[in-house]
Amino acid sequence: MPSALIRAEWVLPVEGPVVQGGGVLVQDGAIVAVGRERDLPPCDGVPVTDLGGAILIPGLVDAHCHLEWGLMGGLVPDAGFGDWLGAFIHRTAGVTPADREQAARWAALTALRRGTTTLADSGPSGFAAPAAGQAGLRAVVHMEIFGRDTGHDAREKVARHGEALLEAREQAGPRVRMGASPHSPYTVGPELWSEVLADPILGAAPLAAHVAESPDEVLLLDQQVGPLVEAITSVGRDPARWPGGGPGVVSRLEAAGALAPGLVAAHCVQVDEDDAALLAARDVRVAHCPHSNARLQCGDAPVEVLQALGVAVGLGTDSPASAGAYDLRDEARWAAEGVARRGGTPLAADMLAMATIGSATVLGMQGEVGSLVPGKRADMVAIRPFEGAPVEADPSLVALDPRSRIAASWVDGELVLGPDGPVLLDAGAIEADAAEARARIM
Numbered sequence: 027m028p029s030a031l032i033r034a035e036w037v038l039p040v041e042g043p044v045v046q047g048g049g050v051l052v053q054d055g056a057i058v059a060v061g062r063e064r065d066l067p068p069c070d071g072v073p074v075t076d077l078g079g080a081i082l083i084p085g086l087v088d089a090h091c092h093l094e095w096g097l098m099g100g101l102v103p104d105a106g107f108g109d110w111l112g113a114f115i116h117r118t119a120g121v122t123p124a125d126r127e128q129a130a131r132w133a134a135l136t137a138l139r140r141g142t143t144t145l146a147d148s149g150p151s152g153f154a155a156p157a158a159g160q161a162g163l164r165a166v167v168h169m170e171i172f173g174r175d176t177g178h179d180a181r182e183k184v185a186r187h188g189e190a191l192l193e194a195r196e197q198a199g200p201r202v203r204m205g206a207s208p209h210s211p212y213t214v215g216p217e218l219w220s221e222v223l224a225d226p227i228l229g230a231a232p233l234a235a236h237v238a239e240s241p242d243e244v245l246l247l248d249q250q251v252g253p254l255v256e257a258i259t260s261v262g263r264d265p266a267r268w269p270g271g272g273p274g275v276v277s278r279l280e281a282a283g284a285l286a287p288g289l290v291a292a293h294c295v296q297v298d299e300d301d302a303a304l305l306a307a308r309d310v311r312v313a314h315c316p317h318s319n320a321r322l323q324c325g326d327a328p329v330e331v332l333q334a335l336g337v338a339v340g341l342g343t344d345s346p347a348s349a350g351a352y353d354l355r356d357e358a359r360w361a362a363e364g365v366a367r368r369g370g371t372p373l374a375a376d377m378l379a380m381a382t383i384g385s386a387t388v389l390g391m392q393g394e395v396g397s398l399v400p401g402k403r404a405d406m407v408a409i410r411p412f413e414g415a416p417v418e419a420d421p422s423l424v425a426l427d428p429r430s431r432i433a434a435s436w437v438d439g440e441l442v443l444g445p446d447g448p449v450l451l452d453a454g455a456i457e458a459d460a461a462e463a464r465a466r467i468m
């Protein structure tokens with residue numbers, strides 16, 4: 027017996043045609059039917075939530091973000107990537123774990139309010155796991171590892187990281203998966219990266235990394251020069267070296283066997299057609315973060331080339347330290363501007379697809395979330411169109427418009443954001459704690 031019928035004037039399944047005057051039937055946290063109300067199976071006696079003129083979409087899926095840096099907005103000045111990273115390293119050196127924990131809780135609250143129901147985090151401590159879990163969000167939390175360690179040191183570091191991951195996994199709620207992240211080719215050497223892939227715990231976990239983000243990263247890997255080298259050496263560390271392959275980042279990773287199937291590669295701006303073909307062949311997926319790429323002068327990610335060659339591309343918000351605000355609808359607008367800049371015609375439906383089923387596919391979760399299809403989990407967001415919105419002309423465009431309000435969210439059919447705000451969180455307490463943490467960080 028279904029447990030709920032969510033009824034709305036507009037239902038956007040993303041996979042499948044738009045339904046006007048329809049609903050989603052939920053049972054045991056899963057979608058059992060989607061369609062016009064008269065086409066749904068009989069559901070007499072099933073509790074109905076009537077959303078009136080709202081647009082119901084799949085919950086948004088953030089393919090790459092950093093909850094622990096949620097309180098860094100406006101504190102690291104815009105600059106080219108290498109200079110920005112240098113400033114970021116210095117600016118965050120004194121941020122305590124307690125403040126990063128508060129930041130993660132605030133960031134999860136913010137993501138929830140902005141329509142995200144699944145997010146993929148990368149961070150040094152894994153604080154995103156309890157933060158996302160407590161908010162009721164679905165999450166993959168990639169614990170970052172750094173270093174040029176080799177031999178025994180690399181194996182030791184990876185073993186400790188695996189233990190930390192298992193410990194975090196035990197405390198993570200049922201909707202949170204723990205993963206690992208060799209941070210990037212400029213902060214992690216090929217030996218440590220290989221140890222991560224070979225490790226029975228880390229290598230079997232979901233994996234993410236920053237890949238080919240900026241021209242500075244290419245300069246570092248190809249010539250060992252440039253602002254990124256200066257940023258890393260300024261804190262007494264050595265940039266990593268990837269001697270095989272090249273030029274460029276992806277071919278060096280390929281030469282070292284570092285392109286693991288399922289790896290979520292964030293950014294992938296500095297890639298050409300050959301790189302895209304390699305990523306596709308290795309089943310590496312891409313989290314496109316257009317706002318951050320623009321702010322840090324990384325260039326224009328060739329999204330259409332990646333997609334044409336079969337690479338799954340989703341949308342990520344990165345972190346407020348560089349640009350994002352855990353707002354995938356805003357990120358979709360940046361993505362649309364990129365499509366237009368590259369000579370294409372951005373369609374709102376395509377942007378919505380990238381922020382839902384695209385990101386879900388990047389995370390390997392396309393069988394669970396990312397579209398409103400029977401059998402998937404009932405992760406949904408209701409959006410209230412702005413006054414006079416031309417919903418009939420383009421419901422996706424209206425759903426992504428910032429004037430249209432996120433009105434409610436469900437994860438596993440459970441209401442996590444309602445008319446009075448977050449259901450599972452004390453938003454006022456989180457905001458007060460975050461304001462105190464932010465004052466300390468400033």
Ligand SMILES: [Zn+2]
Pocket residue numbers: 090091092148236292344345
């Ligand atoms: Zn990132």
